[in-house]
Amino acid sequence: MRIGVLALQGAFREHIMMLEALDVTAVAVRLPEQLGDLNGLIIPGGESTAIGKLMETYEFYEPIKQQHGAGMAVWGTCAGAILVAREVLDAVPGQRSLELMDIVVRRNAFGRQVDSFEADLSLAHLGEDYRGVFIRAPWIESVGDGVEVLGEHEGVAIAARQGQLLATVFHPELTGDPRVHRYFIEHVVSS
Amino acid sequence: MTESSRDTGTLRVKTGLAEMLKGGVIMDVVNAEQAKIAEDAGAVAVMSLERVPADIRAAGGVARMADPTRVEEIVGSVSIPVMAKCRIGHFVEAQILQSLGVDYIDESEVLSPADEEHHVNKWDFNVPFVCGCRNLGEALRRIAEGASMVRTKGEPGTGNVVEAVRHIRSVTDEIAWLKGLRSEQLFAAAKDLQAPYDLVKWVADNGRLPVVNFSAGGIATPADAALMMQLGCDGVFVGSGIFKSGDPAKRAKAIVEATTHYEDAEIIAKVSRNLGEAMVGINISDIPDAERMQERGW
Numbered sequence: 277m278r279i280g281v282l283a284l285q286g287a288f289r290e291h292i293m294m295l296e297a298l299d300v301t302a303v304a305v306r307l308p309e310q311l312g313d314l315n316g317l318i319i320p321g322g323e324s325t326a327i328g329k330l331m332e333t334y335e336f337y338e339p340i341k342q343q344h345g346a347g348m349a350v351w352g353t354c355a356g357a358i359l360v361a362r363e364v365l366d367a368v369p370g371q372r373s374l375e376l377m378d379i380v381v382r383r384n385a386f387g388r389q390v391d392s393f394e395a396d397l398s399l400a401h402l403g404e405d406y407r408g409v410f411i412r413a414p415w416i417e418s419v420g421d422g423v424e425v426l427g428e429h430e431g432v433a434i435a436a437r438q439g440q441l442l443a444t445v446f447h448p449e450l451t452g453d454p455r456v457h458r459y460f461i462e463h464v465v466s467s
Numbered sequence: 468m469t470e471s472s473r474d475t476g477t478l479r480v481k482t483g484l485a486e487m488l489k490g491g492v493i494m495d496v497v498n499a500e501q502a503k504i505a506e507d508a509g510a511v512a513v514m515s516l517e518r519v520p521a522d523i524r525a526a527g528g529v530a531r532m533a534d535p536t537r538v539e540e541i542v543g544s545v546s547i548p549v550m551a552k553c554r555i556g557h558f559v560e561a562q563i564l565q566s567l568g569v570d571y572i573d574e575s576e577v578l579s580p581a582d583e584e585h586h587v588n589k590w591d592f593n594v595p596f597v598c599g600c601r602n603l604g605e606a607l608r609r610i611a612e613g614a615s616m617v618r619t620k621g622e623p624g625t626g627n628v629v630e631a632v633r634h635i636r637s638v639t640d641e642i643a644w645l646k647g648l649r650s651e652q653l654f655a656a657a658k659d660l661q662a663p664y665d666l667v668k669w670v671a672d673n674g675r676l677p678v679v680n681f682s683a684g685g686i687a688t689p690a691d692a693a694l695m696m697q698l699g700c701d702g703v704f705v706g707s708g709i710f711k712s713g714d715p716a717k718r719a720k721a722i723v724e725a726t727t728h729y730e731d732a733e734i735i736a737k738v739s740r741n742l743g744e745a746m747v748g749i750n751i752s753d754i755p756d757a758e759r760m761q762e763r764g765w
Contacts, residue, residue: 284727285490285511306728321487322511323547329509330727333720354487368506368546389548389570390593392480393473411483412548412570430472450483 277461280305280314284330286322286355290449294457308339316349316465319356321411321447324383325368327355332372340374349440349465350376357381357443358414365417377441378420385415385432397446399427399435401463402455408434408446415445440464476593481615484548484570484595485679488512488616488702492692492723493681495519495706498537499544505709508719512548512571514704515541520577520624520684521707521746524758530578532560538567550597555764556582558591565594571616572596574609576763577623577706584765589613599683601634601761603641603670607662608765610678617676619700620761621684624707626748628691630761631684635698638680645671684761687712687746689725689739696729713743 281291283304295302295318303310311317317340319327331337344350352360361373361381386393389412397408408429416433419425426435435444435456442464448456474480491511496502502513517533518526532553542549548570553560555574560581564572574587576599589596590613599620600606606617619638621631641660645667648656653671657664669677682695683704692703703726709719721738728734756762 287486325547326491326509326511388568389484393475394477394480395472409479409483411487
């Protein structure tokens with residue numbers, strides 16, 4: 277199994293380390309031609325505007341959609357969740373997303389850095405006591421019919437799945453807890 | 468909504484934002500218009516200042532925290548994180564910046580130091596701090612004081628990358644040296660580095676700094692940014708290099724692309740074409756010792 281991590285900007289190295297610890301071949305993806313033979317793609321946390329602009333300049337939007345259509349699973353964390361969403365609220369004018377997943381995400385919804393936080397989460401299929409790290413995090417404001425909400429915090433959705441798509445607004449790559457990565461590999465990629 | 472379900476200001480939350488900035492470019496801006504240009508170019512954050520370092524150097528006198536109105540104007544104008552500088556040791560400027568809602572405070576040698584012995588106790592704050600360093604010992608002293616991100620200092624406002632290179636080489640060489648030591652030698656190493664033993668031991672065991680390290684001070688071209696990335700920095704600060712150049716928007720975008728594709732010479736060559744005038748540089752030997760900003764910090 278080969279999983280790509282979009283390595284334009286952000287915490288891609290942490291995702292690669294998590295994947296390698298689970299004995300998965302991880303590929304740092306910097307150009308669209310590297311998407312070819314991937315079973316899955318992780319879009320990491322970072323700045324969604326910076327990653328989105330680099331995706332535009334290096335023409336990633338259509339190839340990612342095409343590869344997803346051909347069976348490549350996609351997981352977005354934090355900024356990545358913004359980039360996979362159908363609609364982004366509080367976006368910068370002209371900010372584009374991949375419009376893959378039927379979710380509406382609000383940028384920086386939990387506030388600025390002084391409001392960034394950790395909290396214990398309960399996630400469907402993954403169990404209790406999952407330590408979530410939320411950094412200037414967005415939230416999932418609403419979801420479409422085919423989307424399963426995997427977890428909520430303070431009454432708002434913070435993780436969701438739709439077929440071969442996964443979105444988490446917190447950072448599973450920062451805690452060393454492999455449960456979400458394992459779920460992605462075993463259930464979202466292999467579904 | 469129960470506020471008690473959130474733990475704010477934790478070390479992981481503070482270092483975590485720095486992790487999210489990696490592979491990116493943080494740009495100095497002095498007003499909302501420049502902040503928007505930076506955001507449009509793909510900056511991961513902006514540093515709000517009264518003046519860029521080249522102008523601070525030219526103006527002389529005491530350089531202080533920016534006017535709160537200026538900082539708020541920039542905070543309100545962009546959606547990316549906003550950083551702001553306080554003077555070394557000036558914990559009240561830091562308190563003010565935290566109250567304004569900035570996302571990171573840079574306790575910076577670019578401003579005139581307020582304390583020639585002590586830095587801010589950064590553990591007292593919810594907002595994270597980045598601090599400058601010229602070598603491993605200085606980096607670890609700042610981390611011991613609570614910095615959750617460091618940056619090699621370089622020599623600000625010069626457009627000359629030579630000091631930035633010197634400083635990242637010092638840090639990486641000293642990390643390599645620590646890794647080769649036996650356990651009993653680490654106590655003497657801590658004494659030599661003037662840094663806490665626990666942090667020295669952590670670096671020896673892990674072979675890296677415990678926090679993200681960016682490069683600053685003298686980066687003026689896409690090639691400069693890629694050089695610092697290849698030398699092992701996690702990202703770059705560009706101060707005067709963008710808005711003191713002929714075509715800031717174009718140069719800013721080119722530096723962002725070179726930072727992402729730092730190992731791809733063809734891409735760096737492509738983005739380096741026709742950028743207009745770079746900022747006029749200063750040779751380090753032409754700066755009197757007393758005016759070298761990198762010497763500030765203890």
